[in-house]
Amino acid sequence: MEWPGTRGANPTHSYSSLQLYFLFRLTRLLRLKRQYDTMPHTEKYLIQMLNKAVYSVYMDCMALGIGDDARDLIEKNRAERT
Numbered sequence: 001m002e003w004p005g006t007r008g009a010n011p012t013h014s015y016s017s018l019q020l021y022f023l024f025r026l027t028r029l030l031r032l033k034r035q036y037d038t039m040p041h042t043e044k045y046l047i048q049m050l051n052k053a054v055y056s057v058y059m060d061c062m063a064l065g066i067g068d069d070a071r072d073l074i075e076k077n078r079a080e081r082t
Contacts, residue, residue: 015066016064019064023070025057026070027073029050029054033047033054033077057070058070058071058074
């Protein structure tokens with residue numbers, strides 16, 4: 001399977017199914033966090049839990065050797081929020 005990466009000369013890299021699982025999981029958590037950040041009355045504990053989940057999945061990505069792609073997703077998410 002392939003994930004459109006943003007690093008290196010070859011923008012497409014083959015990943016294992018486990019690596020893809022964690023990249024998609026990180027993408028989903030970032031989307032949820034962005035959604036809840038825009039809601040006016042979101043409970044503080046929910047944002048804290050999402051932050052911890054994002055960090056946990058990011059660390060899983062680091063352990064799987066795809067930390068650069070995970071970091072790119074987080075940076076892209078930050079840029080979209082501003």
